[in-house]
Amino acid sequence: MKIDDIRRSYTKDKLDADNLAADPIVQFEQWLKDAIAAELPDPTAMCVATVDASGQPSQRLVLLKDVNSSGFTFYTNLGSRKASELAVNPKVSLHFPWHPLERQVIVYGTAERVPSSQVVKYFLSRPKESQLAAWASEQSRPISTRHALMQKFAEIKHKFAHGEVPLPSFWGGFLVKPSKIEFWQGGEHRLHDRFMYQRQADGSWQIERLCP
Template sequence: MKLDDIRREYLQGGLDESMLEATPIAQFEKWLEQAIKAQIPDPTAMVVATVDEQGQPSQRIVLLKNLDENGFVFFTNTGSRKASELAKNNKISLHFPWHMFERQVIVYGEAQPLPVSDVAKYFLSRPKESQLAAWASSQSRPVSSRQVLMEKFAQMKNKFAKGEIPLPDFWGGYCVKPAKMEFWQGGAHRLHDRFMYIRQQDNSWRVERLNP
């Protein structure tokens, strides 16, 4: 198998500045709506990148759970690797790869912890099995086998068999406030269209075209 022979042209259409919305959130919402309507698998899936104290980046796929003018919201175990890294360095990057549309969006910003009330509201809206899984998993910690994990899940299921499952004290969420957002549309001959929104001091946005 020759990996350097795997390539294709991107021909679905270009992106011009006249086509952009005034704010990156509005532009993102337009593209996200199109992805949802096209039934792209997991349209809200995003790669979340954080950095540890040695400067080593790490990535994982997380689902976007809310979006407004304040930013992008996701939830996680606060004992996880990403939460531990964000506690020391809240700089973060999000990446949405919508291959079907030959598009991608990259968000650069800072992650701020959400209030407990927001976290509880989301946690209680999750399916019961997902709530139990949160209790059963010491996220990012070593586990000897899947059997051990499933036994812990069964223990939690038995423990909370009656009544509402409470919010774990190790469950939280973040809102990522964007400082910059890049919108990428594939183009023929690798002449892609890239536009970067850059937040100004007055919270307005400046847009510049980037070389592909």
């Protein structure tokens, strides 16, 4: 198989300045609704890119759990690689790859911890098995076998067999406050439509069309 021969045309839609919302969060929410309505697998999945102290970037897929005028929220183990890297460098990028719609959204911003009250509220809304998994997994740490992981899960399940599963002290959330948000719509002949929103000092947003 020659991978350099794999290509296709992008013809599903166009993106024009006249059709853009003045606020990128409003524009994002509309595109997210479109992704959900199209029944895309995991429409809230986003690639979170962070950078460690040496400058080495890393990426992983995480589920978006809230979006509002303040920004984009996700939750994680605070001992994970992404959380450790954000503690050193809070600059972060999010990427939403809605390929079937020939759309992408890229968010640039900084991450900050969300209040513990918000973390508790979300954690208690999760299925119990997911709550137990948060206790069982020392995210990003080496583990000998999957059997060892499942054994730890069974122990935690037995420990919290009755009553609520409490919030682990090592589990929390991050709010990504955007400084720039790019919307990408695939176009014919690789002449894609790209618009960048950039936050201004007064809190307003400047919109520019970018070359594809």
